Amino acid sequence: MKNITFIGAGNVATILSMELQRNGYNILEVWSKTEKSAKILADKLSCSYCVDLNNLKSPDLFIVAIKDDHIRDIVNIIQNKETPIVHTSGSVGIDVFSNKNNFGVFYPLQTFSKEFSLNFNNLPICIEANNELTQRDLIKIGNSISSNIHLVDSKQREKLHIAAVISCNFTNHMLTISEGLLKDSELEFDLLKPLIKETLEKALSNSPENVQTGPAFRKDLEIVQKHINLLSYDDKLKKLYSLISKHIISSKSDV
Amino acid sequence: MKNITFIGAGNVATILSMELQRNGYNILEVWSKTEKSAKILADKLSCSYCVDLNNLKSPDLFIVAIKDDHIRDIVNIIQNKETPIVHTSGSVGIDVFSNKNNFGVFYPLQTFSKEFSLNFNNLPICIEANNELTQRDLIKIGNSISSNIHLVDSKQREKLHIAAVISCNFTNHMLTISEGLLKDSELEFDLLKPLIKETLEKALSNSPENVQTGPAFRKDLEIVQKHINLLSYDDKLKKLYSLISKHIISSKSDV
Numbered sequence: 001m002k003n004i005t006f007i008g009a010g011n012v013a014t015i016l017s018m019e020l021q022r023n024g025y026n027i028l029e030v031w032s033k034t035e036k037s038a039k040i041l042a043d044k045l046s047c048s049y050c051v052d053l054n055n056l057k058s059p060d061l062f063i064v065a066i067k068d069d070h071i072r073d074i075v076n077i078i079q080n081k082e083t084p085i086v087h088t089s090g091s092v093g094i095d096v097f098s099n100k101n102n103f104g105v106f107y108p109l110q111t112f113s114k115e116f117s118l119n120f121n122n123l124p125i126c127i128e129a130n131n132e133l134t135q136r137d138l139i140k141i142g143n144s145i146s147s148n149i150h151l152v153d154s155k156q157r158e159k160l161h162i163a164a165v166i167s168c169n170f171t172n173h174m175l176t177i178s179e180g181l182l183k184d185s186e187l188e189f190d191l192l193k194p195l196i197k198e199t200l201e202k203a204l205s206n207s208p209e210n211v212q213t214g215p216a217f218r219k220d221l222e223i224v225q226k227h228i229n230l231l232s233y234d235d236k237l238k239k240l241y242s243l244i245s246k247h248i249i250s251s252k253s254d255v
Numbered sequence: 256m257k258n259i260t261f262i263g264a265g266n267v268a269t270i271l272s273m274e275l276q277r278n279g280y281n282i283l284e285v286w287s288k289t290e291k292s293a294k295i296l297a298d299k300l301s302c303s304y305c306v307d308l309n310n311l312k313s314p315d316l317f318i319v320a321i322k323d324d325h326i327r328d329i330v331n332i333i334q335n336k337e338t339p340i341v342h343t344s345g346s347v348g349i350d351v352f353s354n355k356n357n358f359g360v361f362y363p364l365q366t367f368s369k370e371f372s373l374n375f376n377n378l379p380i381c382i383e384a385n386n387e388l389t390q391r392d393l394i395k396i397g398n399s400i401s402s403n404i405h406l407v408d409s410k411q412r413e414k415l416h417i418a419a420v421i422s423c424n425f426t427n428h429m430l431t432i433s434e435g436l437l438k439d440s441e442l443e444f445d446l447l448k449p450l451i452k453e454t455l456e457k458a459l460s461n462s463p464e465n466v467q468t469g470p471a472f473r474k475d476l477e478i479v480q481k482h483i484n485l486l487s488y489d490d491k492l493k494k495l496y497s498l499i500s501k502h503i504i505s506s507k508s509d510v
Contacts (some may be wrong), residue, residue, distance in 0.1 A: 169469025214424025
């Protein structure tokens with residue numbers, strides 16, 4: 001699987017294709033819906049590009065790195081049934097390839113932005129394939145860029161994706177809310193950073209379940225209610241604070 | 256303010272008294288409700304201890320580091336009206352000292368556990384006082400252990416405390432939920448750690464508001480609904496996922 005074609009030219013396609021090229025793979029071609037974005041990535045890789053899915057060269061592997069809800073349509077247009085084809089999505093099942101013969105998933109569990117460089121060394125790559133040969137090939141490619149390769153089937157990946165949303169997108173939203181509260185009180189967000197760092201360090205070096213603290217966890221209902229009252233000027237935030245506190249209280253009861 | 260008496264012998268009292276002693280302050284006495292805990296801390300500090308609030312020595316400063324909901328009662332028992340007295344709480348107002356003449360707040364914004372050592376260098380200490388002299392003295396003490404001193408009044412501190420709960424206790428709860436989801440799918444929590452670290456690094460080096468991602472933020476309602484359906488086996492978690500997603504969607508609309 002030396003020659004790889006990328007279907008897509010966005011963040012994941014850009015970062016991943018460059019990393020694979022750096023590690024000895026030949027990026028044969030880049031496809032994108034628009035010539036402009038195809039050309040930008042092809043220039044970075046010094047490879048050819050294409051905007052017509054009926055006119056693709058024959059690589060050893062297709063990597064489909066496009067928006068989740070376009071994967072099925074795009075895959076259906078690609079005529080080539082035999083060449084192994086994978087997508088890089090956390091939320092799309094392997095069944096999206098039902099009209100192909102060799103297929104799988106190559107899901108790097110990380111947020112990608114073209115502006116940020118990324119260290120692949122320990123980046124988890126979740127692999128799934130419909131046959132052993134394809135699986136072995138995908139593991140080999142994974143190993144060439146990271147030492148953190150996992151076999152994860154579609155059912156597990158669905159849950160993993162929810163967990164990623166909750167642990168990353170939702171936590172970031174909690175930080176955004178806090179930043180806003182501080183701004184309202186003319187305080188700098190910097191004030192919270194040492195506490196946030198310490199909290200995360202404890203959670204990751206130990207286990208978040210073992211280091212939970214706070215008024216809801218202590219069942220200090222007086223403070224929880226005081227906070228809810230203080231947030232009554234913002235109905236949505238008040239509801240959010242109340243529901244998360246309740247969830248913390250009830251999680252503790254479950255133990 | 257050379258001689259300090261600690262009212263309390265818990266996590267904050269232990270860590271803070273030892274740090275102040277290391278920086279040249281004389282810990283005169285430790286009070287605790289039980290002789291056992293008073294003695295444990297007094298032994299660490301090689302100072303005397305006391306369990307009778309009517310029998311306290313006269314220090315230059317009382318630091319009250321006990322549970323929030325006991326502060327008012329304990330403070331009312333202390334007869335000494337003139338000696339400056341502060342508490343270390345994030346959620347209790349300065350008005351709890353209304354029967355004293357010199358008072359304030361000395362709130363180190365961090366989680367304290369006796370088992371973890373703590374670097375005070377850059378730890379934010381939030382100070383408030385009812386007069387300039389006490390304020391100046393508290394700033395001086397703060398500066399002796401940290402270079403990150405802030406004047407924060409009671410109204411600001413209330414909001415700061417809510418922000419701390421949301422950005423630390425709530426985020427830790429999000430991680431706990433994710434850990435549970437992965438366990439259910441026989442996946443290691445380690446799998447998520449690089450993504451969590453990267454997310455936090457981006458949020459803290461930039462601004463969480465600017466780096467929000469995820470299906471709710473992209474208004475990818477199909478995935479949000481898919482996740483909600485996948486969580487339907489756990490009604491509370493389903494509600495939580497749904498409400499936080501809605502809050503992210505509506506926050507974006509507010510911009």
